Amino acid sequence: MQDNKQVIFRNPQSMPPANGYTQVVEVRNGRTIYVSGQIAVNQNRERVGQGDIAAQTKQVFENIKAALESSNASFNDVVKLTFFMTDISQIQVVMDIRDLYVNTNNPPASVAVEVSKLVTDHFLIEIEAIAVGD
Numbered sequence: 001m002q003d004n005k006q007v008i009f010r011n012p013q014s015m016p017p018a019n020g021y022t023q024v025v026e027v028r029n030g031r032t033i034y035v036s037g038q039i040a041v042n043q044n045r046e047r048v049g050q051g052d053i054a055a056q057t058k059q060v061f062e063n064i065k066a067a068l069e070s071s072n073a074s075f076n077d078v079v080k081l082t083f084f085m086t087d088i089s090q091i092q093v094v095m096d097i098r099d100l101y102v103n104t105n106n107p108p109a110s111v112a113v114e115v116s117k118l119v120t121d122h123f124l125i126e127i128e129a130i131a132v133g134d
Contacts, residue, residue, distance in 0.1 A: 006030050007079060007132055009106040020095055021110040025079040027132045033071045035129040037084065038063040039119065053090045053124050057097045060127050065101065068131055075101045077131040080109045084126040088114035094125065 010024040011017070040048040040056035041063070049055025068074055081102075083094060091112055102108060108129075118126050 007077075020099075020104075021107050023109070025109045027079060030132040030134060033068065033073055033077070033129075033131040033133055035064055035067045035131070037082075037126040037128040038067070039123045039126050047122050049124075050122060051124075053085075053087070053093050054097060056124050057094050057127075060125060061097060061101045064127065064129050068129070071131075071133060073131045073133040076103050077133050078102060078108045078129050079132050080130040081111075082128045083110065083112040084115050084118065085112060086115060086118060086124050088112060090124070 006027065006029040008026040008028070009022045010026065011022060012024065015023050038060045040059040042048055042059060043066075048059040064078075065075065068077065081098070083091075085091065085094065094112075118124075
């Protein structure tokens with residue numbers, strides 16, 4: 001997708017420097033795929049990683065990967081990620097796992113928000129994604 005310039009990643013010098021994300025992602029062509037917020041539940045509907053942000057984050061990214069694959073897309077097509085976390089001080093753990101999945105040369109636009117609670121007390125993180133496919 002990025003090779004034919006349908007998606008352009010920009011970090012304008014007139015904006016604050018970006019560290020681990022892209023300030024502007026322009027989509028010129030393609031279909032848009034919205035992945036609902038994913039929590040740490042596996043395909044058997046079992047909760048994963050009680051009290052473990054790393055285990056939960058890995059499960060969430062695996063869920064997003066499955067969602068993308070169902071639309072014939074991959075993490076290379078992701079243009080935006082939104083992170084909802086109950087403890088933002090754990091963001092580096094989350095980013096280290098994210099980097100195993102996304103294109104770190106052109107990371108997606110991102111936002112991270114600390115929330116007081118997710119759907120239940122078990123969950124420490126929820127992530128939604130927007131991708132652009134052919």
